[in-house]
Amino acid sequence: xxxxxxxxxxxxxxxxxxxxxxxxxxxxxxxxxxxxxxxxxxxxxxxxxxxxxxxxxxxxxxxxxxxxxxxxxxxxxxxxxxxxxxxxxxxxxxxxxxxxxxxxxxxxxxxxxxxxxxxxxxxxxxxxxxx
Numbered sequence: 001x002x003x004x005x006x007x008x009x010x011x012x013x014x015x016x017x018x019x020x021x022x023x024x025x026x027x028x029x030x031x032x033x034x035x036x037x038x039x040x041x042x043x044x045x046x047x048x049x050x051x052x053x054x055x056x057x058x059x060x061x062x063x064x065x066x067x068x069x070x071x072x073x074x075x076x077x078x079x080x081x082x083x084x085x086x087x088x089x090x091x092x093x094x095x096x097x098x099x100x101x102x103x104x105x106x107x108x109x110x111x112x113x114x115x116x117x118x119x120x121x122x123x124x125x126x127x128x129x130x131x
Contacts, residue, residue, distance in 0.1 A: 013081035018071045019088050025064045026097070032060035065100050072099070072113040075121040082121050089114060 032053070039053035076082045092099065099110040106112055 013076050013078045013084075014074050015071070015076035015078075015081035015085045018067065018074060019084060022064070022067045022071055022088070022092075025060070025067050029057070029060040029064045032057040068100050068110065069113070072110050073117050075117055075124060077121070077125070079122070079125055082118050082125075085114070086118060 036050070036053040036057040039047070039050040043049040071085065071088075076085055089099070099114075101108055101110050104110075104112070
């Protein structure tokens, strides 16, 4: 995945909105997991209700992963946005959660994409500052 094109600095930093989206998606995914567990216990693992809950859980997981990749490939437009993304990435890991493809080496890995995107963002901001 290539980093998204830079947004002019006068617009709100997209990184801040993506962090909020990630937090909301993680909450929704956790709720879907809880509902899946509840359906398994109440109706049985092979029931239609459990299958539907499993489908909702899988959809929530895919939504989280999509936001994860978007966060790793969207250029922040401010240095504060770069710092927020980097701090947030550590916050997720400090909380015991993982990013997608964290064990991949090279361009397929989430951390690789994050580092490449943050470097590109800093370079873009420096150029916009006239340095």
